[in-house]
Amino acid sequence: MPILFPRPSTIFDPPTTLDHFLSSPIKFFTRHVHRLFIFLRAPPALLPHNKPAIRVICISDTHNDTQDIPPGDLLIHAGDLTNNGTVLELQAQIDWLKSLPHMHKVVICGNHDSFFDPASRLEEDAAKTLSWGEIQYLENSSVALTFPSHGNRRLVIYGAPQIPRCGGSNFAFQYQRDEDRWTGTIPPETDVLVTHPPPKYHLDLPAGLGCAYLLQEVWRIRPTLHIFGHVHSGHGKEPVFWDEEQRIYERLCVRKDRGVVLDLIDVWGWLDVWKLVCHGVGAVLWTRVWGGDSSGSLMVNAALSYRSTGKLRNPAQVVEI
Incomplete structure (x- = not known):
């Protein structure tokens, strides 16, 4: 019978999606939301004006x-x-x-x-x-x-x-x-x-x-x-933006893995996730809608x-x- 969720062979291999979610739903959600905001935001300006790349x-x-x-x-x-x-x-x-x-x-x-x-x-x-x-x-x-x-x-x-x-x-x-x-x-x-x-x-x-x-x-x-x-x-x-959204993301990543039950009742943890979402939405609007600096x-x-x-x-x- 095929193994639907193969386990990583070493600590240097990524966990399965299921393992990541079960170990910490808050960190699982944090990681994917942060990636979404990175995708949606205007990329950082790496090229100096009027200079060849x-x-x-x-x-x-x-x-x-x-x-x-x-x-x-x-x-x-x-x-x-x-x-x-x-x-x-x-x-x-x-x-x-x-x-x-x-x-x-x-x-x-x-x-x-x-x-x-x-x-x-x-x-x-x-x-x-x-x-x-x-x-x-x-x-x-x-x-x-x-x-x-x-x-x-x-x-x-x-x-x-x-x-x-x-x-x-x-x-x-x-x-x-x-x-x-x-x-x-x-x-x-x-x-x-x-x-x-x-x-x-x-x-x-x-x-x-x-x-x-x-x-x-x-x-x-x-x-x-x-x-x-x-x-x-x-x-x-x-891309990294050195702003409050990134600070909150890193703070949430530091959390200990506490499993599904303890994560789901962690009001303060989910409040931090909400702050991440608010700052992320604000950053996307600032760069994509209002043309702000990225x-x-x-x-x-x-x-x-x-x-x-x-x-x-x-x-x-x-x-x-």
């Missing part, structure tokens, strides 16, 4: 594999180039990236890229080095890139690899989930932020595998574009790996800024 190609979580990558001006890889983080694996991925025709290329590492963290580096790789060519590797650092064919436009890109602990003793740059490794670390002039983990609850799973402290820091910086990976099932794009940012989960299959089945994400 810079085409950014976003990829992540290639795990030793390769696939066809669209052309563009800037290629960004948000980590997990490899499975085991050996120099041999890393150099093969770097050589593939070097062969691509993009004008600028930026890379950070992920938790699987063990070589970059001295605490997780394999002993046999201790004295080895990597050949990057013209690729910019960022590790809690920034680079300012100029695009001569785009009116000498300049983008400041900041990259950081640290990630909430997710297993493996040989994983790179892990920290305890309740440890703040982000506050005050990102330069305010950052245009494009590249991290390996997502900010919590954005292109993340309902369980919240992303980082809450990273989310707080992104609220402070509000970069034009934030690229990440790690949670393969979160692949896609999400300022915001774009988040991109660029994981090419499809869920936990180990196969690159997700397409590269293309953004114009």
Whole structure:
């Protein structure tokens, strides 16, 4: 007999629709209403006036594999180039990236890229080095890139690899989930932020595998574009608007899963949902009917790996800024 609601195989796979609803109807409703408002609202204005767009190609979580990558001006890889983080694996991925025709290329590492963290580096790789060519590797650092064919436009890109602990003793740059490794670390002039983990609850799973402290820091910086990976099932794009609707959404996501009965009688929880709806409707009317400003940012989960299959089945994400 077929299984109508197959269970996720790992914590990195999304729950079934039924499981999500039964664990918390309030959070289930919150997630879908928020997505509806994102769809209905005018998208954030990412392009400067009278300037040619810079085409950014976003990829992540290639795990030793390769696939066809669209052309563009800037290629960004948000980590997990490899499975085991050996120099041999890393150099093969770097050589593939070097062969691509993009004008600028930026890379950070992920938790699987063990070589970059001295605490997780394999002993046999201790004295080895990597050949990057013209690729910019960022590790809690920034680079300012100029695009001569785009009116000498300049983008400041900041990259950081640290990630909430997710297993493996040989994983790179892990920290305890309740440890703040982000506050005050990102330069305010950052245009494009590249991290390996997502900010919590954005292109993340309902369980919240992303980082809450990273989310707080992104609220402070509000970069034009934030690229990440790690949670393969979160692949896609999400506009963010840094307003009260988003604050309420994130507050509701933090709630504990209490089941159907306790959620249905939670008056204060449903009051928050009503506030979410009111602010969302107001934002849609403001941008779509009254022509108000639609300022915001774009988040991109660029994981090419499809869920936990180990196969690159997700397409590269293309953004114009």
